Each structure stands twice: as structure tokens, then as C-alpha cells.
Amino acid sequence: MADSEHSSSDETSEDFREESSKETKIDISEDEEKLIIRMFNLVGERWSLIAGRIPGRTAAEIEKYWNTRYSTSE
Incomplete structure (x- = not known):
């Protein structure tokens, strides 16, 4: 039983x-x-x-996506 708990912990870390x-x-x-x-x-x-x-998306996700995809560096 202890082995299964240990592997479960490893899976959580992964x-x-x-x-x-x-x-x-x-x-x-x-x-x-x-x-x-x-x-x-x-x-x-x-x-x-x-x-x-957009269901399931946060404002931070959208902003980060926009800035990484469409941001222009001058």
C-alpha cells in the first residue's frame, strides 16, 4: 500500500x-x-x-498569447 501511495505522489509531481x-x-x-x-x-x-x-480562458492567458504572437518589438 505504501508503494502505491508513493507512486501516486510521483504522478502528482509529474x-x-x-x-x-x-x-x-x-x-x-x-x-x-x-x-x-x-x-x-x-x-x-x-x-x-x-x-x-472564450469559455475556459482567462484574461491573462489571452493577453499572454497576444503578446507572444502579435507583439512587435521596435
């Missing part, structure tokens, strides 16, 4: 590492991307308003 790596890259579907672009053109950088139109 899951945490996977979630941490997912934070660096946000997977956005093509439909979500089109909606983000359309909404950005309508409302600008109002990330919470845009995120409200």
Missing part, C-alpha cells in the same frame, strides 16, 4: 511539472485565434472582455 511547462506555451485553437483577433479589433486590449467570449 502532473505539476507538465502544467508548469504548459504555462509557457498557450495552445489556442484556430477558432479561438480568429475570435481573439476580431475582438481585439473591436475592443482593443480589454483582455477580460475578450476572455469572457
Whole structure:
């Protein structure tokens, strides 16, 4: 029984590492991307308003995605 508890703990640590790596890259579907672009053109950088139109997305995720994908450095 102790062995199964130990392996469960290892799996939890592994899951945490996977979630941490997912934070660096946000997977956005093509439909979500089109909606983000359309909404950005309508409302600008109002990330919470845009995120409200995409179930399961936060304003921070949308902003991070936009800045990594469409941000221009001068």
C-alpha cells in the first residue's frame, strides 16, 4: 500500500511539472485565434472582455498569447 501511495505522489509531481511547462506555451485553437483577433479589433486590449467570449480562458492567458504572437518589438 505504501508503494502505491508513493507512486501516486510521483504522478502528482509529474502532473505539476507538465502544467508548469504548459504555462509557457498557450495552445489556442484556430477558432479561438480568429475570435481573439476580431475582438481585439473591436475592443482593443480589454483582455477580460475578450476572455469572457472564450469559455475556459482567462484574461491573462489571452493577453499572454497576444503578446507572444502579435507583439512587435521596435
